[in-house]
Amino acid sequence: MTTRLPHEKGFHISWDQIHRDARALAWRLDGKGPIEGNWSAVVGITRGGLVPAMIMARELDIRTVDTISVKSYNHQSRTEPHVIKPPQADIMGADGEGVLIxxxxxxxxxxxxxxRSLYPKAHFATIYAKPMGVPMVDSYVTEVSQDTWIFFPWDMALQYVQPYRGTDA
Ligand SMILES: O=P(O)(O)OC[C@H]1O[C@H](OP(=O)(O)OP(=O)(O)O)[C@H](O)[C@@H]1O
Ligand SMILES: Nc1nc2[nH]cnc2c(=O)[nH]1
Ligand SMILES: [Mg+2]
Structure with missing residues (x-):
C-alpha cells in the first residue's frame, strides 16, 4: 500500500548543519558503548544514513563501517520497507549488541x-526525528513536527530566489 503524507512545512538542512548535527550526536555517544564504553561498528542505513554514519565513524575513530539497505519511500510516498542488502553477519553478531546503527x-x-526486529540490542541513532518515530530511536539531535518534510543537502541545489519586494511593476 502507498500513502501520501501531508507535509505542511519544509525544513531545509545545509551541509554545514548536518555536519554539525552528526558531530553533536557522535559527541553524545562517545564513551557510551557497552564494551568498555566502545562501539564495535557503525552501520549506516542507506542511503540517507551514509553521510551521518561516515561523520560519526570519523569522530568516534571507528574503522568497522557497514551498511544495511532499506527502501521505504518513493519520493514522498511511503511504501512497505524492505531490506535490499543486509550488513555482514559477523559484524552484527547475534543481536547487534555494541553496534551503532x-x-x-x-x-x-x-x-x-x-x-530493530533484526538487531534488537543495537543502539539506534538518527540526526532528526519526528514524533511518531521517537519511540523507535535511542538517540537523536533535533525533533521536528510530523507535518514537516526534511530536505537534505544532497537533494537540493543553490538557486536564485526573487527578493521579497519585486523590482518590476
Ligand atoms: O521512519 P520512516 O517512516 O521509515 O522513514 C525514515 C526513512 O525514510 C528515508 O529513507 P528512504 O526509504 O526514503 O530511502 P533513502 O534513505 O535511500 O532516501 C529516511 O532516510 C529514513 O531511512
Ligand atoms: N528527505 C526526507 N526523506 C524522508 N523520508 C521520510 N520522511 C522524510 C523526510 O522528511 N525527508
Ligand atoms: Mg533512508
Whole structure:
C-alpha cells in the first residue's frame, strides 16, 4: 500500500548543519558503548544514513563501517520497507549488541522497527526525528513536527530566489 503524507512545512538542512548535527550526536555517544564504553561498528542505513554514519565513524575513530539497505519511500510516498542488502553477519553478531546503527531521520519509525526486529540490542541513532518515530530511536539531535518534510543537502541545489519586494511593476 502507498500513502501520501501531508507535509505542511519544509525544513531545509545545509551541509554545514548536518555536519554539525552528526558531530553533536557522535559527541553524545562517545564513551557510551557497552564494551568498555566502545562501539564495535557503525552501520549506516542507506542511503540517507551514509553521510551521518561516515561523520560519526570519523569522530568516534571507528574503522568497522557497514551498511544495511532499506527502501521505504518513493519520493514522498511511503511504501512497505524492505531490506535490499543486509550488513555482514559477523559484524552484527547475534543481536547487534555494541553496534551503532545510524540513519538521517526517523519519520513513522517503520524503517527502524524493521531493523530493530533484526538487531534488537543495537543502539539506534538518527540526526532528526519526528514524533511518531521517537519511540523507535535511542538517540537523536533535533525533533521536528510530523507535518514537516526534511530536505537534505544532497537533494537540493543553490538557486536564485526573487527578493521579497519585486523590482518590476
Ligand atoms: O521512519 P520512516 O517512516 O521509515 O522513514 C525514515 C526513512 O525514510 C528515508 O529513507 P528512504 O526509504 O526514503 O530511502 P533513502 O534513505 O535511500 O532516501 C529516511 O532516510 C529514513 O531511512
Ligand atoms: N528527505 C526526507 N526523506 C524522508 N523520508 C521520510 N520522511 C522524510 C523526510 O522528511 N525527508
Ligand atoms: Mg533512508
Amino acid at each position: 545510524v540513519d538521517d531521520l526517523v519519520d513513522t519509525g517503520r524503517t527502524l522497527e524493521l531493523v
